Amino acid sequence: MRLSFNMKFNAGLDGILTTQQKMNRAQDQLTKQTRILTPADDPAASAKVLGLDQNLEQVAQFQNNSVLLKNNLALEETVLTNMRTSIDRARVLAIASGNGAYTEADKKAVAQELKNIQVELLDLMNSRNAEGGYIFSGFQDKKQTYSLNNATGIYEFQGDDGQKALQISPTIALAGNDSGKFVFEDVNARFKTTPAVISAGGATAAEVSVTDQSQFDAYYKQNYDALTPANNDFSVVLTAPSTYEIQRNGASLVPPVTGTFTPDAPIAFNGLTINISGAAAVPGQVDFSLQAPEKKNILTTIGEFITALENPALSAFEFNEAISDTLTQTTAAATNIDSFLSSIGGRVNVLDSVFGTNEDLTVNNKAYRADLSEVDYAAALTEITKQEIALQAISNTFVKVSGVSLFDYIR
Structure with missing residues (x-):
């Protein structure tokens, strides 16, 4: 076979270039810290690495969402805890104002402190998060949660009942806020x-007062009729010589409620106390009805009690009714806030648990990814050294072989 100079030269050059390519590949693996420089190097592992990278990015976003959620829930918890303290103070003031020794000046002083509490509660209910959104306005977080309606004197809710949820895992989304419609209005x-x-x-x-609120509440919930208003009308029918019967919508109750009537002697009926005065009351009739249920936020409750404190014309009975309204409604508002504080605590617990799980998944996925793609430093350094030695050998051989020709033999 004839071996030309060009063939020898090209063969030597190809050997040098191939060895350089292998050495450069090993250097690239070491520099980029991966053994898969292109998908062709290991198609199966490359596909798995791509999937793991996407999963790691997704989990990283879940973790960012978790941090944001935890901050928002911590803010809401702080606000509700401060509100709880203020409501407790309002309740203490309501109890104290029932002291018969309080003068009108004392009541006005209590009213002034309640006004300050009302302002504080309004400010807390209009709290904003780091993005400037009102935390209790639901989806309408650019609208102020509560504002005063000057025409009615009532603080009105301006938001909606939405909850903004963020995904913290592929299957779990948690709400990062609670609407004031449920926290403050649903009382x-x-x-x-x-x-x-x-x-x-x-x-x-004649007076009808609630003296056992728990007993009356139970009776009210079982007997209030929203469909037939007349069934909410009650009468105390007085007959000669001195008896009474309590009727509902003009009919006797089952079983009948009857007894001996004595003027000014209290008549007890399912948590109510009925007092009728006057020797000539018999025969006669006194009527009353179950009031329709309604909901009031704490700002309205306090506002109405302030009005009662500043009204010296109220009778003792009317003022005591205002105190009872305030005590019952502040207790209900505090209980509602407590339930949402409990809900926040439950969400934070889930958040912490899922956050820890995501951290574990991240560690495991990174370890698996490293096993699939990361370079073995010892192997890469060994490969570089091997290719350097091979390159030197080929270079030396190329110099010697390329210097051999027919003229060397003729000489």
Whole structure:
């Protein structure tokens, strides 16, 4: 076979270039810290690495969401805890104002402190998060949560009932806020009756008051009829010589509620105390009704009690009713806030658990990814050294072989 100079030269050059390419590849693996420089190096491992990278990015976003959620929940928890303290103070003031020794000046001083509490609660209910959104406005977080309606004097909710949820895992999304519609608006006002009305007979006065709120609440919930309003009308019918019967919508109760009537002697009925005065009350009739249920936020409750404190014309009965309303409704508002604080605590616990799980998944995925793609430093350094030696050998051989020709033999 004829071996030309060009063939020898090209063969030597190809050997040098191939060896350099192998050495450069080993250097690239070492520099980039991966053994897979292109998908062609290991198609199966390359596909798995791509999937792991996507999963790691997704988990990283879940972790960012978790941090944001935890900050938002911590803010809401702080706000609600401060509100709880203020509501407790309002309740203490309501109890204290029932002291018969309080003068009108004392009541006005209590009213002034309650005004300050009302301002503080309004500020807390209009709290904003780091992004400037109102935390209790639901989806309408650019709207102020509560504002005063000057025409009615009532603080009105401006948001909606939405909850902004963030994904913290492929299957779990948690709400990072609670709407004021549920936290502050969904609070029942005190169940009570309308004022007593003397509809027949010669009674001089009549009062119906709730003296056992728990017993009356249970009766109210079982018997209030929203479909037939007349079924909420009750009457104390007085007959000669001295008996009474309590009727509902003009009919006797089952079983009948009857007894001996004595003027000014209290009549007990399912948590109510009915007082009728006047020797000429018999025969006669006193009517009252179950008031329709309503909901009131704490700002309205405190506002109404402030009005009662500043009104010296109220009778002792009317003022005591205002105190009872305030005590019942502040307790209900505090209980509602407590339930949401508990809910926040539960969400934070889930958040911490999922966050830890995501951290473990990240560590495991990174370890698996390293096993698939990361370079073995010892192997890469060994490969570089081997290719350097091979390159030197080929270079030396190329110099010697390329210097051999027919003229060397002729000489």
